[in-house]
Amino acid sequence: MPDLLLQVAARANSYLEGLNTRPVAPAQQALDALAVLDEPLPEGPTDPEAVIDLLDRVGSPATAATTGGRFYGFVHGGSLPAALAANWLAGAWDQNAVLYASSPIGSRLEEVAQRWLTQVLNLPEDCGVGFVTGATMANFTGLAAGRTAMLERLGWDADGDGLFGAPPVTVVVSEEVHPSVTKALGLLGLGRRRILRVPVDHQGRMRADALPELTGPAIICVQAGNVNTGAIDPVGPICDIAHASGAWVHVDGAFGLWANASPSLALQLAGVEQADSWATDAHKWLNVPYDSGLAFVRHGAFLTRAMSLTAAYIPKGARRDPGQFTPELSRRARGVEIWAALRSLGKTGLADMIDRTCRHARRFADGLGSAGFEILNEVVLNQVLVSFGEAETTWRVIDRIQRDGTCWCGGTTWQDRTAMRISVASWATTDADVEMSLEAIIRAAREG
Numbered sequence: 001m002p003d004l005l006l007q008v009a010a011r012a013n014s015y016l017e018g019l020n021t022r023p024v025a026p027a028q029q030a031l032d033a034l035a036v037l038d039e040p041l042p043e044g045p046t047d048p049e050a051v052i053d054l055l056d057r058v059g060s061p062a063t064a065a066t067t068g069g070r071f072y073g074f075v076h077g078g079s080l081p082a083a084l085a086a087n088w089l090a091g092a093w094d095q096n097a098v099l100y101a102s103s104p105i106g107s108r109l110e111e112v113a114q115r116w117l118t119q120v121l122n123l124p125e126d127c128g129v130g131f132v133t134g135a136t137m138a139n140f141t142g143l144a145a146g147r148t149a150m151l152e153r154l155g156w157d158a159d160g161d162g163l164f165g166a167p168p169v170t171v172v173v174s175e176e177v178h179p180s181v182t183k184a185l186g187l188l189g190l191g192r193r194r195i196l197r198v199p200v201d202h203q204g205r206m207r208a209d210a211l212p213e214l215t216g217p218a219i220i221c222v223q224a225g226n227v228n229t230g231a232i233d234p235v236g237p238i239c240d241i242a243h244a245s246g247a248w249v250h251v252d253g254a255f256g257l258w259a260n261a262s263p264s265l266a267l268q269l270a271g272v273e274q275a276d277s278w279a280t281d282a283h284k285w286l287n288v289p290y291d292s293g294l295a296f297v298r299h300g301a302f303l304t305r306a307m308s309l310t311a312a313y314i315p316k317g318a319r320r321d322p323g324q325f326t327p328e329l330s331r332r333a334r335g336v337e338i339w340a341a342l343r344s345l346g347k348t349g350l351a352d353m354i355d356r357t358c359r360h361a362r363r364f365a366d367g368l369g370s371a372g373f374e375i376l377n378e379v380v381l382n383q384v385l386v387s388f389g390e391a392e393t394t395w396r397v398i399d400r401i402q403r404d405g406t407c408w409c410g411g412t413t414w415q416d417r418t419a420m421r422i423s424v425a426s427w428a429t430t431d432a433d434v435e436m437s438l439e440a441i442i443r444a445a446r447e448g
């Protein structure tokens with residue numbers, strides 16, 4: 001075992017060192033070589049060293065270099081050194097963070113992380129927190145608590161009796177709702193289609209003045225961080241309107257909620273702390289390894305009512321049993337990496353990381369704008385949308401930049417326009433990465 005782990009550390013280091021000189025998208029040759037994995041299950045055992053050798057030789061080149069400084073696709077973050085290293089140590093621990101009894105350290109680090117997270121994200125310190133796989137599950141978890149709460153007001157036990165015959169709950173989203181929210185609504189029996197869509201402004205923000213009149217139980221899903229523009233819904237005004245009728249406000253803040261960690265950006269989230277539940281990712285802007293998301297619920301009792309599990313063989317502990325807050329039962333100790341990331345960054349390090357990535361995004365917008373290309377959004381956070389002209393031209397430039405390999409950007413459609421989307425969410429991105437990528441994008445665009 002010790003030799004194997006030392007060897008894999010050396011392999012991982014050389015992978016990380018190679019990120020700067022390899023193309024960001026894997027070479028076609030590396031993808032073709034994956035065919036050697038299509039072998040029959042071996043009859044007998046293989047030496048672990050040989051297994052890892054095969055994995056590294058064939059697997060490492062077939063990765064997208066998302067953890068380097070020049071991957072700007074979707075809203076992927078990288079992995080902070082302390083978080084990655086903590087992930088390795090936690091892997092060696094192999095803790096099942098379902099119960100305090102099976103992982104005291106997993107339980108305690110969730111408690112500490114909860115305190116720190118609610119502080120940096122400006123959420124109520126005593127809310128219930130579930131450490132889940134990502135924002136999709138965090139949306140599911142927060143909305144499950146909302147469903148429980150809204151129906152309980154009418155004397156209906158949604159968790160016990162389900163939704164057949166229950167009083168209807170109005171669900172309100174914006175026209176720019178993230179598909180993970182509608183998926184979560186489907187899973188919860190609230191329906192992907194049974195929703196009211198509120199119009200948005202030019203940046204994709206829900207228009208508070210266009211909210212429907214709310215009567216009876218309702219859940220309003222707002223968004224903090226539009227995947228295209230980065231814009232944040234006016235959460236404060238929406239909370240005021242929603243709460244006047246007793247509605248539940250859920251915030252999908254997969255990446256945008258982290259703006260609260262930066263004093264200069266927090267203004268955009270004014271009032272977000274008034275909501276009832278919040279979903280965010282740790283694997284995006286906090287830069288911890290996959291997979292890691294967080295669900296926060298102001299009144300934690302609704303969360304545990306929706307998520308808790310009773311079984312004779314699992315006695316209720318006096319300490320935090322993490323599995324009482326999540327859809328999953330057995331689960332890895334995700335709090336470890338979140339703790340390590342926050343412990344290594346501190347408050348100022350976190351704010352710097354958020355501010356720095358936003359500064360890089362503005363530099364992209366300025367550089368491409370001065371080169372004569374059209375920026376389609378106001379760059380309020382870390383997302384930039386650029387058009388190179390006609391849709392076909394923009395797609396051609398995107399394809400060229402992906403094949404060029406200096407950096408990686410994807411395409412999107414924004415209010416009927418085709419755009420290349422640049423998302424800067426990695427701690428690893430440097431000024432030099434941005435300049436090198438800008439040059440490559442402008443070169444690709446000038447080829448027409």
Ligand SMILES: *Cc1c(COP(=O)(O)O)cnc(C)c1O
Nearest residue numbers: 134135136178180227252254281
């Ligand atoms: C990424 C994202 C999600 C989904 O997050 P996962 O971690 O992929 O489950 C949801 N909402 C928004 C706004 C996002 O950016």
